[in-house]
Amino acid sequence: MAIEFRNVTKTYPDGTVAVDNFSLHVPSHTCTVLLGSSGCGKSTLLRMVNRMVDPTSGAVLIDDDDVATTEPVALRRRIGYVMQDSGLLPHRRVVDNIATVPRLNGASKAEAHRRANELMEIVGLDAAMARRYPRQLSGGQQQRVGVARGLAGDPNILLMDEPFGAVDPLVRVELQRELQRIQTELRKTIIFVTHDIDEALTLGDQIVVLKKGGEVAQIGKPQEIVEAPANDFVAQFLGLDSARRSLNAAPRDGGGWLVSDGRGRPLGVVDTVPDQHTDTD
Amino acid sequence: MEWILNNLPRITDLTLAHLMLALPAVAASFLIAVPIAWAANRVRPLREVVVSGTGLLYAVPSLPLFIVLPILLGTGVRDTFNVIVALTIFGLALMVRSAADALDSVDAGVRLASTAVGYSPAMRFFSVELPLAGPALLAGLRVVSVSTISLVSVSAVLGVQSLGSLFTDGFERAIIPSIAAGIVLTAVLALLLDLLLVAVGRLIMPWARVGQS
Numbered sequence: 314m315a316i317e318f319r320n321v322t323k324t325y326p327d328g329t330v331a332v333d334n335f336s337l338h339v340p341s342h343t344c345t346v347l348l349g350s351s352g353c354g355k356s357t358l359l360r361m362v363n364r365m366v367d368p369t370s371g372a373v374l375i376d377d378d379d380v381a382t383t384e385p386v387a388l389r390r391r392i393g394y395v396m397q398d399s400g401l402l403p404h405r406r407v408v409d410n411i412a413t414v415p416r417l418n419g420a421s422k423a424e425a426h427r428r429a430n431e432l433m434e435i436v437g438l439d440a441a442m443a444r445r446y447p448r449q450l451s452g453g454q455q456q457r458v459g460v461a462r463g464l465a466g467d468p469n470i471l472l473m474d475e476p477f478g479a480v481d482p483l484v485r486v487e488l489q490r491e492l493q494r495i496q497t498e499l500r501k502t503i504i505f506v507t508h509d510i511d512e513a514l515t516l517g518d519q520i521v522v523l524k525k526g527g528e529v530a531q532i533g534k535p536q537e538i539v540e541a542p543a544n545d546f547v548a549q550f551l552g553l554d555s556a557r558r559s560l561n562a563a564p565r566d567g568g569g570w571l572v573s574d575g576r577g578r579p580l581g582v583v584d585t586v587p588d589q590h591t592d593t594d
Numbered sequence: 595m596e597w598i599l600n601n602l603p604r605i606t607d608l609t610l611a612h613l614m615l616a617l618p619a620v621a622a623s624f625l626i627a628v629p630i631a632w633a634a635n636r637v638r639p640l641r642e643v644v645v646s647g648t649g650l651l652y653a654v655p656s657l658p659l660f661i662v663l664p665i666l667l668g669t670g671v672r673d674t675f676n677v678i679v680a681l682t683i684f685g686l687a688l689m690v691r692s693a694a695d696a697l698d699s700v701d702a703g704v705r706l707a708s709t710a711v712g713y714s715p716a717m718r719f720f721s722v723e724l725p726l727a728g729p730a731l732l733a734g735l736r737v738v739s740v741s742t743i744s745l746v747s748v749s750a751v752l753g754v755q756s757l758g759s760l761f762t763d764g765f766e767r768a769i770i771p772s773i774a775a776g777i778v779l780t781a782v783l784a785l786l787l788d789l790l791l792v793a794v795g796r797l798i799m800p801w802a803r804v805g806q807s
Contacts, residue, residue, distance in 0.1 A: 365710060390712035400707025404725045404801040417712050446804045462711065472710075 314376050314469040314502050315341045316362060321371035321527075323357055331357040332527035334371070339519075344496060344503040346513040348550070349523030355506045358527060359472050362504065363392045375470065390417055393463035393471040393501070397478045399455040401447040407433075407458050408443040414466035425465075432461040437491055453484035460492065464499070473505045477512065489515050510551055514539070522547050597771035605760070605775065612756040612783060615746045619678045620739050623685025624693075628731070630686075631693035632719070645691045652687035656748045659683065677749045684745055685738045692734025696727040729802045732795045736788055743784040747776070757783065 316339040323332040332354040339345045347355040360366040361373045364385040372379045380388060393414075401410045411432055412425035420428070433440060436457045447455055456476060463471055477485045489512060496503065507513055513520050514535045522530040522538065524546055531543040539558065542548040552558055559575040562583065573579045598605065627648075634644040659680050661671060669676045700723045708722045724731075750758025757780045764772025796803065 363710060365706075386712055386714045389710060394707070394710040396703070396707055396710065398703055400703050400710070402704060402708065402722060402726075403701075404728075404799070413711055417717075446801050448801075449804055 315339060316470065316502060316504065317374040317377075318358065318361070319372045319374060321358070321361060321368040321373060323354070323361070323366060324369045330526055332361075332368070335527040335529070336371075337521060337529070337532070339502060339504060341502050342500040343518040344505055344516050345519045345521065346505045346507060346517035347521050347523060348507060348510065348513040348517075350508055353523040353525055354527035355523055356474055359474055359504055359506050362470065362472055363389045363394060365389075390414060390466060391468050391470075393466065393468040395456075395459045395463040395471065395473045395476040397475040399447065399459035401455060401458055401462070403447055405446075406443065407438075407445050407447065407450070410447065410458055411461045411465050413462055418466060428465055429461070432465050435464070435495060436461045451484075452480045453488060456480055456484075456488055457491070460488075460495075464495075464501075469502060471501045471503045473503060475506055475508070478507070478509070485512070492516065522550060595771070597769065598775055601772075605779070608755060608757050608759055609779060609783065612743070612746055612758075612780070615674060615677050615681065615749065615754070615756055616739075616742045616783075616787075619681035619685055620735070620742050622678070622682040623689045623738050623742070624731075624735055626682070627686055627689035627693045627734075628697075628724075630690050631697055634690070634694050635697055641694065645694050648686050648690040650687070651683050654683070656680070656684070656745060657751065660749060660752055672753050674754060677746070677752075677754050680749075681742050681745055685742055688738050688741060689734050692737070693727075693731060696730030696734060697723060699730055700726045725799070728799050729795070732791060732799075736791050739787050739791060740784045743787060744780060747780055 318335055318337040318339075321332055321335050322330070324330050335354070335358060337345075347358060349355050357366055361368055362375070362380065364380055364383075367381065372381060374380070401407075402413070405413075408426055408429045411429035412420075412422075415425035415428050416422070430440065430443065433443060438454065438457050438461065442450065442454065442458075447458065450458065456479075459476060463473070477488045480488065493516065505513075505516055517535055519532065520535055520538050521532050524530050530550075531538060531547045533541075533543075538547065539551065542551060560572055560580065561575070562570040562572050565571050565582065569582050569584045571579060572581050572583055630644065630648070634641045660677065663669075663680050664671045664673065664676050667676060667679060704722065704726065705718070708718050713722060746756045747758030747761060750756055750762045757776050760772045760776030760779070764770065764774075764776060
């Protein structure tokens, strides 16, 4: 399912403009990352898709249907939503948290639980966790439950609002890898909000770099953004101007090459450096 | 002790009468306070007015209220209904603020998440906000329960039968064991009801006691 933002603007009663005349096409079965600092309106844009926020003007369309014509509660039940700090219900066991949407959609308890168990396997949660309460899980496990809950209603669209923002870097990388694996199998239309450039480059099929007020600084594939930042803002966001992404390799005593960035900060080691390409033909 | 054993049937009757006055009042306070608290939280500018306003009801002296209410309700002074209404008013004075704070304390992230996954506002209230406010509601209810059990005794002055009657009779007739029994049994009853509430809370809110892993 493709999502289309058509000239959406969101102005709050106090005069704050969260998003100003934003347009974007989100292709089906791909992951689009909205990347920007806090206050750029990225979460507001995300919430317009499931009508947690209604635009002041403009429209959001899902497969050419204006979401404003769909009843919000029904709309939300067919769109997955994963948020920071998981947002799990602390008084429900893990299995019941995951079963929430199927239950809301009228599935029997047994059927919803069967679905929940299926999803626990998909997101890599041990079956023993099912009877626990969210509070008894680690941050990373809670986020997995959050992802499972988002997927439980088998939605075509998955909205992810900085879902891995609150977990430590190691777990974050693991969760990103899991999400990639799940996405290759399930191929949902994902909108993923983050302020983490590395996360955006890892997960995005398409990255939208946002300035304040939802102004688009650049739209492109990860490679395009890194190779050809459209302006200083994007370059700065990527850390290009601070030489974070211009890499050098120096031979090591023990063999191999040490890779460092433009500031001399060591990044890692490679065994071999590809031969310099020369125009031979 | 001998006096108590000799008067056991009467003490049992009075204990039951005491409960028949206290329990309906505690239940009514709770059931009326929750919707008031919900509404007060919804209409933000009115919240403090409603919450403080009902709180002030507690300042009304109990004895005059027991006497004035029958005039307003058209019941007799010794009508148990009169007593229950008065006790409910005092219960509300305590419970509305507790309930308003309890409902307010539900985590904003959880509210947002439950809206996002597709709870309708009514379902969200009953299956998310109300249960999560449960432990704080229970704390408020325990105060109301103890306070009501003790307040019931005042109605004995009007001649409504309760454990307070042991106190008033004993005082008039100078029977010390009766006075002592009245005081002790009221306290024991308050304690038992409190334990019962805690037990019910543990039963219906098992999640509230699980710690961090």
